[in-house]
Every structure is written in structure tokens, then in C-alpha cells.
Amino acid sequence: MDDFLHQCRQTIGAQFVLTEVKDRESYETEWRKRFRGRALAVVRPGSTAEVLALVQLCNQFKISIVPQGGNTGLVLGSVPDDSGRSIILSLTRLNTTRQIDTANNTITVEAGCTLFDVQQYADHHERLFPLSLASEGTCTIGGNLSSNAGGTAVLRYGNTRELCLGLEVVTADGELLNGLKGLRKDNTGYSLRDIYIGAEGTLGIITAAVLKLYPKPKATKTAFVALSSPAAALDLLNLARDNVGASLTTFELVSSICLELVHKHFPTLPRPFPSASAYYVLLEISDQESEEHAQRIMEQSLDAALTQAIADDAVIATSMAQAKQLWQLRENISMAQALEGKNIKHDISLPSSCIPAFIKTTGRQLETAFPSARVVCFGHMGDGNLHYNISPPIGVDDTSFLQLQAAVNQLVHDAVHSYQGSISAEHGIGALKREELTRYKSAVELSLMRKIKKALDPNNLMNPGKII
Incomplete structure (x- = not known):
């Protein structure tokens, strides 16, 4: 192992090969701190070329690899087991935005870029990258792709898979797959991109991606709706789809106990209604026409829901500050439950x-x-x-x-x-x-998954023990 670690230090620099227990701790511990694995080392390459060289070294020495981004996962997918035989390959130093093409509505970023940084870079160029998660300040694009992350805007824009056009991947045997194409149509055989998205680092290491961008909405409207049941929420969803169409971006269901916990642990947040209901929906539309049009279609939808007795009550945010407060009721549920x-x-x-x-x-x-x-x-x-x-x-x-x-x-x-x-x-x-x-x-599904794993990672070096 000393020879392997020595060559790792020569490849990426000694300061980026962490072997001390105190230096490894945050990388080895999963997000909720319920489990800590043990790694041989944490290696922090700064380029795709360095990732490539490290994977080749791991093949030479038969060292398994646990790829890691922001380490915000909840299923023990980005931490090692407790054997101490794997390295954690942290990709957070691969954080460069390589290109933005506003005419093609694409952005090419490295895997270690945080989701928040990609959102902000797109916004700076008057574009929208619509993936939105509670951990967006910490999670990375590589992790989002490896887990096929969802979030609050899937209803309109789809999962991370639907937001990706091309990938750069270091394969399990140490080769580079360069698929960084901003094409929306490419019917030339198997979709290699889709094999790696959602694979949780078990087939290869995503190092960069071409992502879709969208025009920024002209207006966004947010509402909080009180309902008697999930059946009423389903009726509201169908009504909103009929009235709002493609402008419907978010439809979040919240049960009464969720709001109770949020108000218990975050008492300064507002109460949208004077009395409690069994369920609520946070509803948001993003409109490409105008502020007035967005307000009108939101009001028409909610008026119809109240008239048809689908909804018990509703409030529409009249400012960005009010919309943010309504979102905080939804976004703080997980934290409130953790505090409970x-x-x-x-x-x-x-x-x-x-x-x-x-x-x-x-x-x-x-x-x-x-x-x-x-x-x-x-x-x-x-x-x-x-x-x-x-x-x-x-x-x-x-x-x-x-x-x-x-x-x-x-x-x-x-x-x-x-x-x-x-x-x-x-x-x-x-x-x-x-x-x-x-x-x-x-x-049949399990057999096919195992065959893919065996074909692409015959030495079982890529995130062993995960998925299958």
C-alpha cells in the first residue's frame, strides 16, 4: 500500500492525498452521521487527467474506488465500508465551468461544481438551470448525475437525466469516454450517457457534463393551498394542469403534521391560515408571458378550486419575500423532523x-x-x-x-x-x-444489471457493495 500511496502523491501532489484519521473523517461519515466507513486514503484530483491516472493506478494495485461529490447522499452511496481497503476519490476540486453556449442553451461544467454555482452562473447569463434541491449549496453536479437527482421542478423539467445532454467519464479500466456534445438528437446506437447517469459511481466516474439551460421565466407565482385530503390534492393537480399547462412547475404535498413540526421548531415562520387543515399544497407556476398573465392564471386556477370545493383556502404570495417564506415552510420539513x-x-x-x-x-x-x-x-x-x-x-x-x-x-x-x-x-x-x-x-432486471456491472467493471473496483 505504501507504494500505491507514494505514486498517488506523485500523481496529484502530497497535499491532496489524505491519510490521517482526522483528515479523512468528514469524507468517511455519511450526511446524517449515522454511519462512518474507513478509507485507505482520500484523494482529491484537480483535473480529468489526474482522475484518469488515479483510476489506472487503482487498476494496477487492485484498489477499489468510492467516488464522492458533496457527500450529501442519504443511502450510504458515497462513503466506503469499514474495511479500509478503498480510496475515496473526492471530485470537489474539479469545479470549473468550461463553456456556456447561450445560443444552444447549454452549459458544460465539471463534476465538482456545486449545484448552486451552476444555477448562479446560468442566472448571470440570463438563463435558468432548473434543478433545485435542499442541499444545492453543497451537492455537486457529479453527485446529482450519479444519483439522477430529482428535486422540486421535476414536474416541468424532469430529473437530472432529462437535463443532461452529454458526459465525460473515466471508465473503470482507466479510459476516457468523451461524450461532451450539446446535441438534443443523436441516434447513433446505445445511449452510453444514460448508462452512467443514476449508476451511483458503480460503472465509472463522471468528470464533466453538458447540461440543458432554459430561458428565465418572465414571472413566477407561488401559492399555498389548504385541502381536506390527498384526493383533493390530486383533483387540484389535475385542475392546475388543465388551467396552467406547461407553466406548472411545482406541486408539493405537505401533511398537517409536517407543518406542525415546522412551526414547533421554527416558530418565527408565518402561519398561512388561521386554522389547520389535513393537507396543504405548495404550488408554483413559471410564466414566459408577463407578471400580469401569471397572476391571472394562478387566480383563475385557485378560484376554480375554491368554487368546486376542491380547496378549503388559498394564499398567493404578493412579493418575493412572501414566496420565500412559503417555500421555507416546505424546505424546513426535513430539518424540523430531524430536530424532533x-x-x-x-x-x-x-x-x-x-x-x-x-x-x-x-x-x-x-x-x-x-x-x-x-x-x-x-x-x-x-x-x-x-x-x-x-x-x-x-x-x-x-x-x-x-x-x-x-x-x-x-x-x-x-x-x-x-x-x-x-x-x-x-x-x-x-x-x-x-x-x-x-x-x-x-x-431479469437484476440479471441484466449484474451483466452490465460485470462488463463495464470486471474487477469490481467502482464503488463496490453499492446497488448490487
Whole structure:
């Protein structure tokens, strides 16, 4: 190992090869600090050429690689196991914007650029990069692509996969795949780009990408709507689609307990309504016509929802400051739940049409199996993605409740599967859900995934133990 580390230092500089325990700690510890792995070293290359050289060294010495961006993942996908036999390859020094083409509406960035920086660079050139996540100040484009991140604007713009036109990848055997083309049509065989997106670093290392940009909206309108049930939320979604069309950007479902937790832990945030409702929706439209047009179509949609008794009440933000406050009610749910205590998280997706039935039937099953457990349900209902989290009953300590995690997971995931849903909508599989995947993927799907892994990473050096 000394010879391997010596050559790593010669390749990228000794200051970028971290072997001391204190220097490795933040890289080895997952985002929620529930698990810490152990790496042989953390290596921090500063260019694609250095990544290429490091992967070639790892092949020579048979050292496995855990690629890492901002380390904001929630499924143990970007941290090593505790064997100490892998290196963490941190890509945060690859943070250059290589090109922006406003005529083609594309931007070419390196994998270590934070999502926030890409958003700001696009904004500076009067363009929109629409991917938006709570961790956007820390997460990186390479991580977003490797996990096929979703976020709040998938309803209109799609997942990260839909926002990417081309990739530069260092393959598992140390070759460079240069696919940095800003083409929206390229029908020349297998889509190699799509193989690497969502692969969580198990097939190769994404080092740069060509991403889609969009014209900045002329106006954005945000509303918070009170509803009696998820069924009413589905009716509102369909009404908004009919009235607003492609301008509908965000449709976030929020249950009453979510708002209760936010107000408990963030008491300075405003209460949109004088009395509580069972559910709420944060709705946003982005309009390319004018401020007046955006206001009119938002008002028309909400007036129709109130007239048809779909909605109980609604408020439209009258300023950017008010819109930001409404968004804070949604964005602080996860933090409020964390402050309340540990919980069992589920990142699931279902056909939007099935969400009301899923929430109703699964809630009853949980109440029977785990009386008084609290279901904290929220998420991107417009694209079918729910964060369906289970907190302990009031008065029950976190540790004893977390011992029920396997049983809770199986109940929830079995219910998801019965509705033809997915146990991972936007966070990936990593190591956390690897065994769960074998329960819900068909034998044919698993076989094909293993064949792809074996073909592209025959030595199993790329993020071993993740996904499959």
C-alpha cells in the first residue's frame, strides 16, 4: 500500500492525498452521521487527467474506488465500508465551468461544481438551470448525475437525466469516454450517457457534463393551498394542469403534521391560515408571458378550486419575500423532523393517481402494526415522489423505535410495490437499500444489471457493495 500511496502523491501532489484519521473523517461519515466507513486514503484530483491516472493506478494495485461529490447522499452511496481497503476519490476540486453556449442553451461544467454555482452562473447569463434541491449549496453536479437527482421542478423539467445532454467519464479500466456534445438528437446506437447517469459511481466516474439551460421565466407565482385530503390534492393537480399547462412547475404535498413540526421548531415562520387543515399544497407556476398573465392564471386556477370545493383556502404570495417564506415552510420539513428526533425515511414514487389510495391504506396498516407511530408525509406529488417518513410515537425513544426499521420498511415497500411503485425515487440505492432492491426487482432486471456491472467493471473496483 505504501507504494500505491507514494505514486498517488506523485500523481496529484502530497497535499491532496489524505491519510490521517482526522483528515479523512468528514469524507468517511455519511450526511446524517449515522454511519462512518474507513478509507485507505482520500484523494482529491484537480483535473480529468489526474482522475484518469488515479483510476489506472487503482487498476494496477487492485484498489477499489468510492467516488464522492458533496457527500450529501442519504443511502450510504458515497462513503466506503469499514474495511479500509478503498480510496475515496473526492471530485470537489474539479469545479470549473468550461463553456456556456447561450445560443444552444447549454452549459458544460465539471463534476465538482456545486449545484448552486451552476444555477448562479446560468442566472448571470440570463438563463435558468432548473434543478433545485435542499442541499444545492453543497451537492455537486457529479453527485446529482450519479444519483439522477430529482428535486422540486421535476414536474416541468424532469430529473437530472432529462437535463443532461452529454458526459465525460473515466471508465473503470482507466479510459476516457468523451461524450461532451450539446446535441438534443443523436441516434447513433446505445445511449452510453444514460448508462452512467443514476449508476451511483458503480460503472465509472463522471468528470464533466453538458447540461440543458432554459430561458428565465418572465414571472413566477407561488401559492399555498389548504385541502381536506390527498384526493383533493390530486383533483387540484389535475385542475392546475388543465388551467396552467406547461407553466406548472411545482406541486408539493405537505401533511398537517409536517407543518406542525415546522412551526414547533421554527416558530418565527408565518402561519398561512388561521386554522389547520389535513393537507396543504405548495404550488408554483413559471410564466414566459408577463407578471400580469401569471397572476391571472394562478387566480383563475385557485378560484376554480375554491368554487368546486376542491380547496378549503388559498394564499398567493404578493412579493418575493412572501414566496420565500412559503417555500421555507416546505424546505424546513426535513430539518424540523430531524430536530424532533430520528425517523425511518422512505423515498418512494407512485403513479400520481395512486397516491391518495396509498396514503390511506398504508396509514391504516402502519397504525395497526405500529400504533401511534407518526407518518410525516410530504413531497413532489406532481411527479409522484413522496417522502414517507415514520417518526416514533410521542414518548417512545428513538433507539427502540429504530429497531423496528426492517419491519416498517417492509410494510411500506410492500405497499409501494403493490401500486407498481418504486422504493427509490431520487436518492438512489447505495448500500442502504441494496438488499431491499433484490426483493422488488425482477430476476431479469437484476440479471441484466449484474451483466452490465460485470462488463463495464470486471474487477469490481467502482464503488463496490453499492446497488448490487
